[in-house]
Amino acid sequence: VQLQAFGGGLVQAGGSLRLSCTASGRAFSTYTLGWFRQAPGKEREFVAAISWGGGSTYYADSVKGRLTVSRDNAKNTMYLQMNSLKPEDTAVYYCAARLSMEVVRGPFAENTMNYWGKGTEVTVSS
Numbered sequence: 001v002q003l004q005a006f007g008g009g010l011v012q013a014g015g016s017l018r019l020s021c022t023a024s025g026r027a028f029s030t031y032t033l034g035w036f037r038q039a040p041g042k043e044r045e046f047v048a049a050i051s052w053g054g055g056s057t058y059y060a061d062s063v064k065g066r067l068t069v070s071r072d073n074a075k076n077t078m079y080l081q082m083n084s085l086k087p088e089d090t091a092v093y094y095c096a097a098r099l100s101m102e103v104v105r106g107p108f109a110e111n112t113m114n115y116w117g118k119g120t121e122v123t124v125s126s
Helices: none
Strands: 002-006 011-014 015-022 030-040 045-050 057-059 067-072 079-082 091-099 118-126
Touching: 002 091, 011 067, 015 091, 015 118, 030 079, 045 067, 045 079, 057 067, 079 091
Parallel strands: 011 118
Antiparallel strands: 002 015, 015 079, 030 045, 030 091, 045 057, 067 079, 091 118
16 A cells, blocks of 8 residues: 655644545555654654544544544545644654554554655644
């Protein structure tokens, strides 16, 4: 599967953005998906994950209550609704997938993901 994230941009603190991740190829609904981000000068970190059917999700503590992950399997698309953005959310955001039909119960390690998309940059100004 090929992934592409888009929807990033410049936003003021407190504002909102919605990122999208589209996938090509078949069997999108059999993939468990995740969002990761990499801030300038820092390592890439886990942000959120969603199960193959969308029934379970998991969030990093730093984004819980502000970011919401969802997916539309009919459109081969995953979303990340980002509200109450903070300057520390500034990063390049990546979507990733792994071929697994699982219940999401915890954060994902990068090396467990099979496919990665190119990132989209989010800048939050103070």
